[in-house]
Amino acid sequence: MSPFTGSSARTSDWEHLRVQLADGVATVTLTRPEKLNALTFGAYADLRDLLAELSRERSVRALVLSGEGRGFCSGGDVEEIIGATLSMDTAQLLDFNRMTGQVVRAVRECPFPVIAAVHGVAAGAGAVLALAADFRVADPSARFAFLFTRVGLSGGDMGAAYLLPRVVGLGHATRLLMLGEPVRAPEAERIGLISRLTEEGRATEAALELARHLADGPALAYAQTKALLTAELDMPLAASIELDASTQALLMNGEDYAEFHAAFTQKRPPKWRGR
Numbered sequence: 001m002s003p004f005t006g007s008s009a010r011t012s013d014w015e016h017l018r019v020q021l022a023d024g025v026a027t028v029t030l031t032r033p034e035k036l037n038a039l040t041f042g043a044y045a046d047l048r049d050l051l052a053e054l055s056r057e058r059s060v061r062a063l064v065l066s067g068e069g070r071g072f073c074s075g076g077d078v079e080e081i082i083g084a085t086l087s088m089d090t091a092q093l094l095d096f097n098r099m100t101g102q103v104v105r106a107v108r109e110c111p112f113p114v115i116a117a118v119h120g121v122a123a124g125a126g127a128v129l130a131l132a133a134d135f136r137v138a139d140p141s142a143r144f145a146f147l148f149t150r151v152g153l154s155g156g157d158m159g160a161a162y163l164l165p166r167v168v169g170l171g172h173a174t175r176l177l178m179l180g181e182p183v184r185a186p187e188a189e190r191i192g193l194i195s196r197l198t199e200e201g202r203a204t205e206a207a208l209e210l211a212r213h214l215a216d217g218p219a220l221a222y223a224q225t226k227a228l229l230t231a232e233l234d235m236p237l238a239a240s241i242e243l244d245a246s247t248q249a250l251l252m253n254g255e256d257y258a259e260f261h262a263a264f265t266q267k268r269p270p271k272w273r274g275r
Helices: 039-059 078-085 090-111 125-132 159-168 168-177 185-190 202-215 221-236 237-252 253-266
Strands: 017-022 023-028 062-067 112-118 122-124 135-138 143-145
Touching: 017 039, 023 039, 023 202, 039 078, 039 090, 062 168, 078 090, 090 112, 090 125, 090 221, 112 125, 112 202, 122 125, 125 143, 125 159, 135 185, 135 202, 143 185, 159 168, 237 253
Parallel strands: 023 062, 062 112, 112 135, 122 143
Antiparallel strands: 017 023
C-alpha cells in the first residue's frame, strides 16, 4: 500500500477495536467478549480502515490480532448482520460483501506480518480472518469452523475458497468449506491450519513474542517475502523466478543487505533498519 496520505488525520480512537502500538508491534483486539467478538458492520469497516492506516504509516513491523474473553471471533453477528442483510437489496448486499473481502485483502496486502492469536472459537468470518493472517498461533482450546454453508451461503466467502486450499490442500479445504465441521486444535495443527500450537492460555503471549521477533528483524525483507508469497500463488514458474530476481536486485541495493555484511565481518548482530 502507498505511504502517501491526504489531508485526513490518523484515527486516534476506534469504536470496535482496541489498538495498542509499542516498539513496532501493533496489538489489535476485538472487544465484544459478551458476543464472542461477533463482527458488526462497524467492526469490519474499522479493521479495513485500520489496516490501511497502519500500512501507510510504515511504523508497524508486525501486528497481532486477538479476541477478548472466551474466544477469538464467532463470525458475523446473527442479528446485526444476518438479520439486517435480509432487508437489503442486491446493490447493498454487494457493497457489504465487497467490504468483508476488502478486510481480507488488507490483511494479505499490508506490508508487515499479521499474526492471529487464536483461543476458543474462530468461526465463519472469524475463521477467515485467522486464515488470512501470515501466522496462526493457537492454544489447545482453539477450534475453527467455516460455517457459511450452514447458513445457506457458499463456503467460498471472503476469499476462503482461494486461501484455504493453499494452506491445507484441496481435499481438506473441500471438507471444511462444504460441511462446516469444526476443526479442533490437534487436527488443525496436523493439516497445517495452525502455524504454532502453544500451551493452554498462551496463544496471545506466544503471538506477541513472535511479533517482537519479527519487529526486530529486516522489515523490508519480510514485506517483500509476504508480497511474493501472495503474488506468486497463481504465477507460472518462469514469471515467479523473474519477479524473485527483480526483488532481490532491489533488496541488494538496500541498507539492510549492506548492514548484514558489515555485521558479519565485524562479528556483531545486524542493526536492521527496514531499508
